[in-house]
Amino acid sequence: MNTHPLQTDIHQDRGGPRQALLEVRELKKYFPVRGTGFAAQAQFVHAVDGVSFSVAKGQTLGIVGESGCGKSTTARLVAKLMAPDSGSMVFDGDGVDEFRGIALKDFRRNLQMVFQDSFASLNPRLTVAQTIAFGPQVHGMGAKDAGQLARDLLARVGMEPEQFGARYPHELSGGQRQRVNIARALAFDPRLLILDEAVAALDKSVQAQVLNLLQELKRERQLTYLFISHDLHVVHYLSDQVMVMYLGQIVEIGPVERIYGHAVHPYTQALLSAVPSMDPAHRTLASPISGDPPNPIDPPAGCRFHDRCPKAQAVCKSRAPRLMSVASDAAHQVACHLNDPQSGHREAYAVKHATPPLEEVSV
Amino acid sequence: MVVASPGYWGTVWLQLRRDPVSMAAAALLLLLVLAALLAPWLAPADPYKASMIKRLLPIGSAGHWLGTDELGRDMLTRLMYGGRLSLLMGVVPVAAAFVFGTSIGLFAGYVGGRINMLIMRTLDIFYAFPSVLLAVAIAGALGPGLSNSLLALTLVFVPQVVRVAESVTTQVRSLDYVEAARMSGAGAFSIIRVHVLGNVLGPIFVYASGLLSVSMILASGLSFLGLGVKPPEPEWGLMLNTLRSAIYLNPWIAALPGAMIFITSIAFNVLADGVRSAMELRT
Amino acid sequence: MSTPLVSIKDMGLRFTGKRTVSAVNQISLKLAQGEVMGLLGESGSGKSATLRALLRLYPQGRAQVSGQIHIAGQDVLALKGKALEQYRGGTVSMVFQEPGVAFDPVYTIGQQIVQTIQAHAKVSERDAAAQALEMLERVQIPQARRRFDAYPHELSGGMRQRAMIALALSCKPKLLLADEPTTALDATVQIQILLLLRALQKEMNMSVIFVTHDIGAAVEVADRIAVMYAGRIVEQGPVADIVQRPLHPYTAGLLASSVGAANKGQPLQAVPGSPPDMSNPPAGCAFAPRCSSASDICRTEAPPVEQMGGRSLACWFPLQLDAA
Numbered sequence: 001m002n003t004h005p006l007q008t009d010i011h012q013d014r015g016g017p018r019q020a021l022l023e024v025r026e027l028k029k030y031f032p033v034r035g036t037g038f039a040a041q042a043q044f045v046h047a048v049d050g051v052s053f054s055v056a057k058g059q060t061l062g063i064v065g066e067s068g069c070g071k072s073t074t075a076r077l078v079a080k081l082m083a084p085d086s087g088s089m090v091f092d093g094d095g096v097d098e099f100r101g102i103a104l105k106d107f108r109r110n111l112q113m114v115f116q117d118s119f120a121s122l123n124p125r126l127t128v129a130q131t132i133a134f135g136p137q138v139h140g141m142g143a144k145d146a147g148q149l150a151r152d153l154l155a156r157v158g159m160e161p162e163q164f165g166a167r168y169p170h171e172l173s174g175g176q177r178q179r180v181n182i183a184r185a186l187a188f189d190p191r192l193l194i195l196d197e198a199v200a201a202l203d204k205s206v207q208a209q210v211l212n213l214l215q216e217l218k219r220e221r222q223l224t225y226l227f228i229s230h231d232l233h234v235v236h237y238l239s240d241q242v243m244v245m246y247l248g249q250i251v252e253i254g255p256v257e258r259i260y261g262h263a264v265h266p267y268t269q270a271l272l273s274a275v276p277s278m279d280p281a282h283r284t285l286a287s288p289i290s291g292d293p294p295n296p297i298d299p300p301a302g303c304r305f306h307d308r309c310p311k312a313q314a315v316c317k318s319r320a321p322r323l324m325s326v327a328s329d330a331a332h333q334v335a336c337h338l339n340d341p342q343s344g345h346r347e348a349y350a351v352k353h354a355t356p357p358l359e360e361v362s363v
Numbered sequence: 364m365v366v367a368s369p370g371y372w373g374t375v376w377l378q379l380r381r382d383p384v385s386m387a388a389a390a391l392l393l394l395l396v397l398a399a400l401l402a403p404w405l406a407p408a409d410p411y412k413a414s415m416i417k418r419l420l421p422i423g424s425a426g427h428w429l430g431t432d433e434l435g436r437d438m439l440t441r442l443m444y445g446g447r448l449s450l451l452m453g454v455v456p457v458a459a460a461f462v463f464g465t466s467i468g469l470f471a472g473y474v475g476g477r478i479n480m481l482i483m484r485t486l487d488i489f490y491a492f493p494s495v496l497l498a499v500a501i502a503g504a505l506g507p508g509l510s511n512s513l514l515a516l517t518l519v520f521v522p523q524v525v526r527v528a529e530s531v532t533t534q535v536r537s538l539d540y541v542e543a544a545r546m547s548g549a550g551a552f553s554i555i556r557v558h559v560l561g562n563v564l565g566p567i568f569v570y571a572s573g574l575l576s577v578s579m580i581l582a583s584g585l586s587f588l589g590l591g592v593k594p595p596e597p598e599w600g601l602m603l604n605t606l607r608s609a610i611y612l613n614p615w616i617a618a619l620p621g622a623m624i625f626i627t628s629i630a631f632n633v634l635a636d637g638v639r640s641a642m643e644l645r646t
Numbered sequence: 647m648s649t650p651l652v653s654i655k656d657m658g659l660r661f662t663g664k665r666t667v668s669a670v671n672q673i674s675l676k677l678a679q680g681e682v683m684g685l686l687g688e689s690g691s692g693k694s695a696t697l698r699a700l701l702r703l704y705p706q707g708r709a710q711v712s713g714q715i716h717i718a719g720q721d722v723l724a725l726k727g728k729a730l731e732q733y734r735g736g737t738v739s740m741v742f743q744e745p746g747v748a749f750d751p752v753y754t755i756g757q758q759i760v761q762t763i764q765a766h767a768k769v770s771e772r773d774a775a776a777q778a779l780e781m782l783e784r785v786q787i788p789q790a791r792r793r794f795d796a797y798p799h800e801l802s803g804g805m806r807q808r809a810m811i812a813l814a815l816s817c818k819p820k821l822l823l824a825d826e827p828t829t830a831l832d833a834t835v836q837i838q839i840l841l842l843l844r845a846l847q848k849e850m851n852m853s854v855i856f857v858t859h860d861i862g863a864a865v866e867v868a869d870r871i872a873v874m875y876a877g878r879i880v881e882q883g884p885v886a887d888i889v890q891r892p893l894h895p896y897t898a899g900l901l902a903s904s905v906g907a908a909n910k911g912q913p914l915q916a917v918p919g920s921p922p923d924m925s926n927p928p929a930g931c932a933f934a935p936r937c938s939s940a941s942d943i944c945r946t947e948a949p950p951v952e953q954m955g956g957r958s959l960a961c962w963f964p965l966q967l968d969a970a
Contacts, residue, residue: 066832081542138548204903208915211914276862284841287841
C-alpha cells in the first residue's frame with residue numbers, strides 16, 4: 001500500500017526486519033531554573049536523565065509515568081523538536097541530522113507526532129483540509145495533489161471530506177479534531193508515529209473510536225507507534241512493550257504482559273494498583289503510595305524513588321540502581337536494587353516477581 | 364446542505380454588524396472620511412479666503428453655517444479640509460508603525476534568545492519616555508512640517524507595536540500547531556507566513572487601532588505647539604491654537620476644532636473596541 | 647427512607663443569551679443523609695452545570711433554574727440574601743476540578759479557611775484558626791502547621807486538592823458537591839484523594855454528589871450512580887446494578903468501550919458518533935442517533951423516566967436484564 005507520491009528511497013526499509021526502527025541511547029535534557037539573585041547557583045530540572053530504549057518495527061512502545069517523569073520531553077527529543085544535551089538517536093540504522101546520516105527534513109517525513117491538545121494543534125486560521133495539505137506541500141507536492149491527498153485522508157479517518165474539508169477547528173468536536181491531527185500526521189506517510197497523550201482529552205466513548213482507528217491504521221500502513229500516556233488501561237490495550245518512567249529515568253521496561261502481570265519495581269506496582277477498581281464489591285482499601293510525584297529539580301543521590309518506596313533500605317539512599325534484566329528474560333529490565341543480588345539490599349534474593357494483574361473491566 | 368464558513372474575518376464582520384454602537388461609530392467615521400476626501404467638491408467656500416469684515420461670525424450665520432474664524436474664513440470649510448490633514452496624521456503614522464513594528468516584533472518573537480533580548484531592550488529605551496514628550500522631542504529636533512511630524516509620530520509608536528507583536532508572537536510560537544509545523548520540516552519563513560502571521564495580526568491590529576485616536580491627538584498637539592503643520596494650512600490642532608484668542612469673544616467657534624478631535628477619536632476608540640469584542644471567537 | 651437530604655424533582659436549567667441552551671432537562675434524584683451519588687457523564691451531559699445550579703452559582707439574568715430543589719429541608723430556589731450565603735458553604739459546599747484556580751493567590755491557605763469559617767459562625771479568629779488547622783490535619787496534609795501559612799502556589803497539585811477539600815469541609819456541610827476533583831491529578835494522587843473523600847464522608851456522615859467521567863472513580867466512592875446524557879438522567883441505581891447490569895444502551899456502551907486487558911487484540915466496541923450539540927439537540931431521545939437499538943419512536947418522542955424499585959430508567963427499549 002506504499003504508493004505515496006512522495007515516496008523516495010529514504011522511505012523504504014533500509015535496515016531490514018531485524019534492525020530496530022528507533023534506537024535511543026543515553027538521552028539527557030536538563031533545563032536551567034532561574035535562580036534568585038545574581039550569584040545564585042544555577043539549578044537544573046533533570047527532565048530526561050539517561051534514557052535508552054529501542055522500538056522494533058511494527059511494534060507499539062507505551063511510555064507511562066506521572067507528571068514530571070519526562071515522558072513528554074522524551075517524545076519531543078525523539079521528534080527532534082528540541083536538541084538533547086547529550087545522547088544519540090539512530091533511525092533504521094542511520095543517524096539523523098549528522099554526518100552520513102539522513103537529513104533532518106527527510107527525517108521529518110518518517111516520524112510524525114500527534115499532540116494531546118487537539119485544539120491547540122490546529123491553526124485556527126486554516127481550514128482542516130489546508131492544515132493537512134500543508135505538510136506534503138512543504139516536501140514538494142503540488143497544491144492540487146496535496147488537496148486531493150488531504151481529502152483522501154479525511155475520508156480514511158472517518159470524516160466526510162465534502163462536509164468537513166472546509167471547516168475550521170473551532171467548528172469541530174474534540175474527537176473530530178484529533179482525527180484531523182492523525183490525518184495530518186499521516187499525510188507524510190511516516191513510519192513512526194509518536195502519540196503524546198493523544199486520546200487523553202477525549203470523552204470515553206470517543207476515545208474508543210479513535211483507538212480503533214489507530215489500530216486499523218497501524219495494520220494497514222505498517223506503522224510503529226510510540227504511545228505516551230498516563231492511562232494504564234489504554235497503554236495495556238495498545239502496547240507491545242511498556243516503559244515506565246520516574247523523574248527522568250526508566251525504572252522498568254519490558255513486554256506488556258510481563259509489566260502488567262509481573263512488575264518488579266515497587267513504583268510500577270504502585271502505579272498498577274493505583275488504578276481505581278471497577279468492582280464495587282472489591283474497592284481499593286489503601287493507597288499503594290503516599291505523597292505527590294516530586295519535583296525533578298536537582299534530584300537526590302541514590303535511587304530517586306527511595307523516599308516514597310515501601311521497600312527502601314540504606315543502599316537505596318546511597319547508590320543509584322542500574323537497569324538490569326529480570327531473571328533470565330533479557331527483554332524485561334528493571335532499575336531496582338531488589339533485582340540485583342549484589343546490591344546489598346536485604347530482600348534482593350527473595351524478590352517476588354508476582355504482582356496481581358490489573359483489575360479487569362467487568363461488564 | 365452545508366454552508367461554507369465565512370472564515371475568520373468574515374465571522375468577525377458578521378459579529379460586528381450586530382453591534383449597534385460599533386456600527387454607529389463606523390458610520391460616523393465613514394462620514395468624516397468622505398467629508399474630508401470630498402472636501403474640494405463639497406465645501407461651500409475657499410478655506411484660505413480671508414475676510415476682515417466677516418470675522419468671528421457666529422454659528423448659523425447666513426452663508427456660513429458654522430460661522431467664521433478669526434480671519435474671516437468659513438469654519439465649515441476649514442473643518443472639512445482640516446479633517447484631511449488630521450485624519451491623515453492619525454492614520455499614516457499608525458499604519459507605518461503597524462508595518463514596521465509587526466515586522467520587527469515578529470522577527471524578535473520568532474527568533475527568541477539573545478537577539479530578541481537585544482532588540483527588545485533597545486526599544487525599551489524609547490518606550491521609557493512618555494509618548495507626548497518623545498513626539499515633541501523628535502519633532503523639535505527634526506523641525507516643523509507635515510512629513511517631519513509624521514516621522515516623529517511613527518517613531519513614537521513603533522516601539523509600542525513591537526512590544527505587542529513580540530509578546531503575541533512568543534505566545535503563538537509555543538503553541539502546538541507551530542510545533543506541528545516545525546515537525547513538517549517547513550522552513551522558518553514558511554512557518555511564519557502560513558501559521559504565525561495570520562494568528563498574530565489580530566491582536567496587533569486591535570492594539571494599533573487603539574492608537575489611532577492617540578495619534579490624532581498627538582498630531583493636533585504638535586500642530587498646536589507649532590511643530591506640525593504650519594499656518595495657513597487648515598488642521599484641527601492648529602485651528603485650536605489660532606482660535607485661542609477668540610475664546611472670550613466667541614467660545615463656540617473656538618471649541619469647534621476641539622469638538623471634532625473629540626468626536627473622531629471617540630469614534631475610533633469605539634470602533635476599535637467593537638472589533639476587539641467581535642474578534643473574540645465565541646462559537 | 648426517611649426524609650431524604652436532597653430531593654430534586656424535574657429540575658431544568660436553561661441558559662439564555664445569544665443562544666438558548668437547555669443544559670439540564672427534567673432531572674429528578676433523591677439522596678439520603680450519608681449517601682454518595684456518582685454523576686457520570688461526558689461533555690455536554692450537563693453534570694457540572696447541575697452542581698453549579700444546586701449552589702445557585704449562575705447569575706439570575708443568564709440562567710433560569712426550574713423545578714423543585716429541596717436540600718436539608720430548605721427550598722433552594724427560594725433562598726436569598728443572608729440565607730443564601732449561609733446555605734453556600736454551610737449546608738452545601740463544593741470542590742472544584744482545578745485546585746490551582748479555586749484559591750485566591752494572594753492569601754494563605756490558612757487565612758482563606760479562617761475567613762470561610764468566620765463567615766458562617768461567630769467564632770474568634772483564634773478558634774477559627776484552630777478549627778482550620780484541625781481540618782488541614784484531617785485531610786492528611788503533611789506538616790499541616792507549615793502548610794497553614796503557605797500560599798496556594800507553594801503547594802503541589804495533590805496538596806492543593808486536599809486543601810480545597812479542607813476548605814469545603816471547614817463549615818461541616820451536610821452535602822458536598824465534587825466536580826471532577828481528581829480528573830486533573832496523577833493516578834497515584836487520584837487514588838489517595840478518592841480514599842480520603844470516602845473516609846471523610848463516612849466520618850462526617852456527609853452526603854456527596856460526585857461528578858466524573860471516569861467510571862472507575864465513581865465505583866470507588868459512590869453508593870449510587872446516575873448516568874447523564876444530553877442534560878437528562880438516563881439511568882440511575884445502586885452502583886453494582888449499574889456497573890454489572892446496565893439497562894440503558896448508553897450505559898452499556900460506556901462500559902463496553904472501556905479499555906482494558908480483556909479487549910487486547912480486538913477492536914473496541916465503540917459507541918459511534920459523538921455527544922450532541924446542546925444548543926441544537928435532536929428531537930426525541932437524545933441518544934437515538936448513536937443507539938443500535940433505536941427505532942422510530944425513539945427519534946420522535948423522548949422516553950419518560952420510569953422508576954422501578956431503587957432504579958430509574960429513561961429508555962423505550964432497555965436491554966433485557968438477563969441478557970446484560
